[in-house]
Amino acid sequence: MANLSISTICSLNCPYCFTADYLDDVPDGRRFMPLDEFDARLDFLDRSGIDEARLLGGEPTLHPDFPALVARALDRDKRIVVFSNGLMPNASLNSLADAPADRCFVLMNINAPADNGSAVITRQIEALRRLGERAMPGFNIYRPDFDLGFLLDLIEQTDCKPSIRLGIAQPCLSGDNRYIHPKQYRFIGQQIAAFTPIAAARGVTLEFDCGFVRCMFTDQEIQTLHDANANVGWRCNPILDVDVYGQVIQCYPLSRLGSLPLTPDIDAPALRKTFEARTGAYRHAGIYPECAICPFKASGECSGGCLAATIRRFRHSPFELVFRQESAP
Amino acid sequence: MSTAARVRCAPGIVWVKDTGRALLVDGETGRLWALQDADALTWELLSMGYKYTDLVRMLALLLTLSEDETSAVLDDTLARWQAAGIVLAAGDSAHG
Numbered sequence A: 001m002a003n004l005s006i007s008t009i010c011s012l013n014c015p016y017c018f019t020a021d022y023l024d025d026v027p028d029g030r031r032f033m034p035l036d037e038f039d040a041r042l043d044f045l046d047r048s049g050i051d052e053a054r055l056l057g058g059e060p061t062l063h064p065d066f067p068a069l070v071a072r073a074l075d076r077d078k079r080i081v082v083f084s085n086g087l088m089p090n091a092s093l094n095s096l097a098d099a100p101a102d103r104c105f106v107l108m109n110i111n112a113p114a115d116n117g118s119a120v121i122t123r124q125i126e127a128l129r130r131l132g133e134r135a136m137p138g139f140n141i142y143r144p145d146f147d148l149g150f151l152l153d154l155i156e157q158t159d160c161k162p163s164i165r166l167g168i169a170q171p172c173l174s175g176d177n178r179y180i181h182p183k184q185y186r187f188i189g190q191q192i193a194a195f196t197p198i199a200a201a202r203g204v205t206l207e208f209d210c211g212f213v214r215c216m217f218t219d220q221e222i223q224t225l226h227d228a229n230a231n232v233g234w235r236c237n238p239i240l241d242v243d244v245y246g247q248v249i250q251c252y253p254l255s256r257l258g259s260l261p262l263t264p265d266i267d268a269p270a271l272r273k274t275f276e277a278r279t280g281a282y283r284h285a286g287i288y289p290e291c292a293i294c295p296f297k298a299s300g301e302c303s304g305g306c307l308a309a310t311i312r313r314f315r316h317s318p319f320e321l322v323f324r325q326e327s328a329p
Numbered sequence B: 001m002s003t004a005a006r007v008r009c010a011p012g013i014v015w016v017k018d019t020g021r022a023l024l025v026d027g028e029t030g031r032l033w034a035l036q037d038a039d040a041l042t043w044e045l046l047s048m049g050y051k052y053t054d055l056v057r058m059l060a061l062l063l064t065l066s067e068d069e070t071s072a073v074l075d076d077t078l079a080r081w082q083a084a085g086i087v088l089a090a091g092d093s094a095h096g
């Protein structure tokens, strides 16, 4: 998989946004990917054997040529996946609502009503209603006191896909965005486990994004998740992000580790290999000191949490030691 | 006249204290070292910036060795780490 970033601007300013470092560092100038570069991006997907065009931003639907991008991707037999905050211009919304339902999917990131206000959530509800089964809500947990109940009402009101994609806010390497500290994970896990059967009773399942870890849950809670058909996983599989300039990042939170140019011959496996060579050593650690002796990590069941959170544990110690003095006779 | 040998942490080295080990990564080359037992302890104390004599005293206590034995172990450890590129010779000598 690879994500194509087509916009650096967004209509919201979520405090946990993991593009914070990237947007701080990227040169001013390009707000949108030029339309004439999109075919080259699709060529990259083709030679990488990727049949999904995953569009993100910023807010991707703000791209002035968004409908044309969707049409081009569909013409090239791609399935469209859009990561949106739901505040879509009409033309963009129409292009997605008119796309074949089996080739278009929108993950709509929705914050708690108190965070964004009723005008935002009203527009998100309208967009979800319009997109129906093509869309589902996603929710990023970025503080320990979260409440998912409003999403159940929202799903019932809109007839969107009855699932919630849960994310756990991860730090950029700078730590400048809001995120959940791993010490709070167990508490978060308890709340998710308590919510899961409530959601199941209303026909809603949960899906976990990257960065969740196995030890957030007790064995009994895991059973509860499985009983409710939650799609759980304890993984950190960075999905390449291609930015509006055609530079490839391993994953937005890791953007400070550098990027690689999307050259006409390179494909996704080669890029992934290069990035993994850069960061693979850090994967021996995890987000906790205990990951070093954890059987779930040893067996590969748990990745040890987010690679960005893991790398943030490392530090340089600039010591200097005078260690021997030899006296001349 | 005396000569002071100095070592310093190689600039690209970052590290983390894990359960039972100190994990060192060279952020530039991606090389990895997992230090255990006396090595992990030595690295941790070094990173705290102790002077050589204090370092030897503390390690001697923790490893239950004499200070002379500890000094020999420490010199050997630093030589190994220098060969591995984890620490670099600071390159200056003092004359007096």
Ligand code: SF4
Binding pocket: A170, A210, A211, A235, A236, A237, A238, A239, A251, A252, A253, A254, A305, A306, A307, A308, A309
């Ligand atoms: S580094 Fe891994 S867990 Fe963190 S955001 Fe990227 S893919 Fe997700």
Ligand code: SF4
Binding pocket: A213, A214, A215, A216, A286, A287, A288, A290, A291, A294, A295, A296, A297, A302, A303, A304, A305
């Ligand atoms: S590897 Fe680390 S994060 Fe994962 S279950 Fe074990 S201790 Fe928890």
